[in-house]
Amino acid sequence: MTVRKNQSALTAEEKRRFVAALLELKRSGRYDTFVTTHNAFILGDTDTGERVGHRSPSFLPWHRRFLLEFERALQSVDATVALPYWDWSVDRTPRAALWAPDFLGGTGRSVDGRVMDGAFAASTGNWPISVRVDTRTYLRRSLGGGGRPLPTPAEVDSVLAMATYDMPPWNSGSDGFRNHLEGWRGVNLHNRVHVWVGGQMATGVSPNDPVFWLHHAYIDKLWADWRRRHPGSGYLPVAGTRDVVDLDERMKPWNDSTPAELLDHTRHYTFDTA
């Protein structure tokens, strides 16, 4: 059974294997298909039209399915690998071990944002940015460059306290847990972390930075935490909602699973915490 661990608890060997599996997916071309899929949904999901991956109730089950697909790809390279998660409310500075050269590498240099160390630095030749929105082919970051700090534990807690999963109009204007976690409204959790990292993570091709998976693995864990805290609250909407994925409707692009089928993560993996 896959156990997703806090990235801060990984051993040197676990980090080494995770990084090696990422590099092999990149080398084989499979990694970039995930970047392409994500950007297609970023461009296609709109508040007034069909919306599946973002700004909608299915933001959480869609990314759970997307991460499962990615984790299975990693495991096809190395069966011992699981996605770690990054609790950015605790490991909240560029000095965190997450950004050390033996793991994801650090922030970008000031002149052009280019990441200069770690396995994903352009100078290694192993991490070309191929699916891109501008001509720059090197991984970029500006950790904390926007000036706004990462969310605090208290801010996370304030969102976990929201008892209703989602609300009409089921988009970036909604009240409720999903949209506050996604960050279009309120204290802003998920969106703010993308902005804090900067570089490609702030764009539609954000999975170009491997931290994308660790960020979303933690967002996914917060959904699991929320479900345990609110056992009487279910996924909404349940049926008949135009442009929105209802509880028992299949999600693109896989068309093989519904939000209802993805509510229980323990069918696929567990977390290192209870």
Next chain:
Amino acid sequence: MSRPTRRRALRGAAALAVGGGALAALPRTTASAASAAAHEQDGPAPFDEVYLGRRIQGRSGGGHHHHGAGYTVLVDGVELHVMRNADGSWISVVSHYDPVPSPRAAARAAVEELRGAPLVPFN
């Protein structure tokens, strides 16, 4: 090679923005003026200026994609994918998680993020 600091670049941009107003008055035919007037009831005004050395333009209608934005933004003639949020704020594909008040602000944020790099056309 020396590059301007961000502070200096933004100060320069502010000066450019003051002079940019005249550029925003684009010639229009009677028909397109009527169309633009109709759009302005529910959409932002067009713009055309040089910001940090890049030409940014915005206008109602068109666009490679028709995702409800009904508004096209160009950076040096290449379309920047933008999107309007339910609350009227805007984002673009190069600054996707950080809403700003207008498509002009989205274009300026994109120019700052690009640091001189050309956009790749999307399709």
